Amino acid sequence: MSPQPYDDEAPGLDADQARRYVQARLAELPYRPEDAEVRLRGLLAIYEELNARGYPEPMILLAGVLGIPVDVLIRHLRAAQR
Numbered sequence: 001m002s003p004q005p006y007d008d009e010a011p012g013l014d015a016d017q018a019r020r021y022v023q024a025r026l027a028e029l030p031y032r033p034e035d036a037e038v039r040l041r042g043l044l045a046i047y048e049e050l051n052a053r054g055y056p057e058p059m060i061l062l063a064g065v066l067g068i069p070v071d072v073l074i075r076h077l078r079a080a081q082r
Contacts, residue, residue, distance in 0.1 A: 018055055022046060022065045040080035047077060 013021065029042040043062065050058035063073040 013053075013055060015061075018050070018061055019065060022050075022062060026065065037080075040076055043073075044077050044080035 025042070025046045029039045031039065043066075047058055047062055050061065055061065059070055059073060063070045066073065
């Protein structure tokens with residue numbers, strides 16, 4: 001079961017909760033090279049969920065947890081949409 005950032009009646013995530021949530025979601029994604037497409041779609045799903053929930057700057061959060069520049073994350077998310 002995927003961890004949920006919060007239920008619909010709970011207040012928004014603070015920065016620490018959001019970071020832990022993203023870390024937990026990323027840990028669920030496959031990491032083998034042959035699973036790259038699945039991982040990219042997973043990154044896109046995490047981004048879309050944070051964005052839909054109104055988290056401020058979801059791209060900066062996700063890139064920060066991944067330890068990559070935002071422009072690299074943007075390329076990954078675009079690749080996932082193909």
